[in-house]
Amino acid sequence: MSLIAPDLNDADKAVDMPAPAASPARDAWRMFRRNGSAVAGLVILAAFLLMTLIGPKLYPVDPFDIVSAPLSPPGEEGALLGTDYLGRDITAGIVNGGKVSLAVGLIAAALTMTIGVTVGALAGFYGGMVDRVLMRLTEVFQVMPPLLLAMAIVTIFSPTLWSVAVSIGIVSWTSSARLTRAEFLRIKGLEYVKAARSIGARNRRLIWRVVLPNALPPLIVSATLTTGVAILFESGLSFLGLGDPNLMSWGRMMGGNRPYMLDAWWAATIPGVAIFLTVLSISLIGDGLNEAFNPRLRER
Amino acid sequence: MSPIADPPLLHVSDLKVHFPLPRPHPFAPQRTVHAVDGVSFSLPRRTTFGIVGESGSGKTTTALAVMQLITATSGSIELDGTDLTTLSGESLRRARRRFQMIFQDPYSSLNPRTRVGDIVREPLDLMEVGAPAERADRVTELFRRVGLRPEQLALFPHQFSGGQRQRVGIARALASRPDLIVCDEPVSALDVAIQAQTLNLLVELQRDFGLSYLFISHDLRVVQYLCDQIAVMYLGRIVELTDRNSLFAQPLHPYTWALLSAVPGASGGSRQRVRLQGDPPSPIMLPRGCRFAGRCPFAEERCRREEPQLRQVAGGRSVACHLVTDSGEAPHHALPADADSPV
Ligand SMILES: Nc1ncnc2c1ncn2[C@@H]1O[C@H](COP(=O)(O)OP(=O)(O)OP(=O)(O)O)[C@@H](O)[C@H]1O
Ligand code: SF4
Ligand SMILES: [Mg+2]
16 A cells, blocks of 8 residues: 555544634534524514613503502503502503513523533532432432422512522522533543543533533523523412512413403403513524534434 | 564463453353463564454454453553553553553544644653643644644644544554553444555654553454454454464464455465354453364364464464464365365
């Protein structure tokens, strides 16, 4: 066999033109942008975020103030979306109540992912005894009914925005721990992880800089969907009267106005629609991310 | 190859790697995969030592044990006189610059989220090779050396073909100027034309940098082209260990003979083709005597009773078979050269 000079007339050229260095993240964003429903979700969510951030300044009505007769229909008595069973302005409730939903959703999802990813990453990476102990712990949390556990935590620590968010985080991290563990088990067997160890990477680097970034796509999708679930959870707790008593929230509006559903449909339905649209937009974004990260789904 | 006076670069002795299988319930007996079960060999400096064998014979496990990427159950792995199995933590991490690996799969051996320039630079940063200011130049030089263009440094692995990716993997392995490179089937995932280029590159690099290769393959032609000495593995054990020429001219172990006869034009002048029947036994429930007895056409009563040990025979060759004599006569040598074997 003769020694062939490498390169030049290398038959083995894939991308010959100096292609722009497209990072996997940028590729995913390009895919995401082409997905109509995902972009619609992003627009809806952005609208709600904007309303929550600047709405209270543009519409400076206190959601706890009584502005007119109870249960006035939308458009009458000066209230755009009507009033609730105490005569409070529903528009003001919608504008101000989103803060609780979105804040609790984001804090709870962040906490869920932090606990879940840490537990799952350590269990999946180290295996053995570490894995057994952490998975037993996960099982303990998994068998407890989430709503009851959250209600218990909120009751013990008195309901505030933070205690509600933390309680939701504590009851919902188990599935992200399992997902992270499964991804770590899969990825740590791949050759590039062995290669990283062989070039002198320490465990910390292997976990956080090599395996975790490659496990991110499903985790980002899961974090997105977790935010939606946490918003629903918060609404559920507020609906049951376990929300922060000093803050107006969509779930609380639904719960309070529920008995008057037949006489004044708008009072409970309008905050319900707000919750629905927010959670739907987040799911659409989650699905869009999932497709953008998963090339095989794209071709369908 | 003339006999080498230097002490060998790598000396592996009685290496065993056993994997305990998870028990279905706490009272089940512990079952164990004997992936590597007592392997010994030496690798002289600046030479290539080949390991061949069927799938599941323990080649990759041997490679990973030498690389300290899995823990050896017992035995020693001496690199330049230091037993790597006794190192751990920081001392192992520091020793790693001297032994590097080229992996089998060019698609999973490069982190898809890292630019190839960084992939080649990482060993320099992590193992603190050279002054930081010189590392970028070194990466560029490595890129040129393996036949890649410096303009490609900022690309991601998915923008390359299999052969180019394997070159990135080779540059990464070269970065810390190692003495030993373990190559686990480095070309088996590539197209045939690319295989030849990559093998030529490995030969050039060996010559230029004085590298020693532990080269694993199931492709006998690749091994014949590249290796000075060859060990044939079967079910976690070396059954024959010889220099290249003797092995291909006249295999001694019946398993080697069967392997070689499956390669057109490589079976030492004889035209017989032996088709091995059945699969190797499971590495969990090992047979009592010779591990090859179930498929060996020459198996006798003694073979099923007593396990043959690897022993020296004439010509400095080693073989583990009861029926090979000390003067180097093997049972298949008596067969007519062009007859179909009775297997
Ligand atoms: N982590 C593990 N746990 C249990 N068994 C294992 C493990 N790794 C390898 N084995 C088993 O050890 C044996 C040897 O595997 P190994 O990968 O070393 O073979 P190989 O010679 O490289 O084969 P191939 O040609 O398919 O790559 C096989 O039976 C395999 O199933
Ligand atoms: S020891 Fe017996 S069974 Fe094993 S290879 Fe030799 S002849 Fe065949
Ligand atoms: Mg292998």
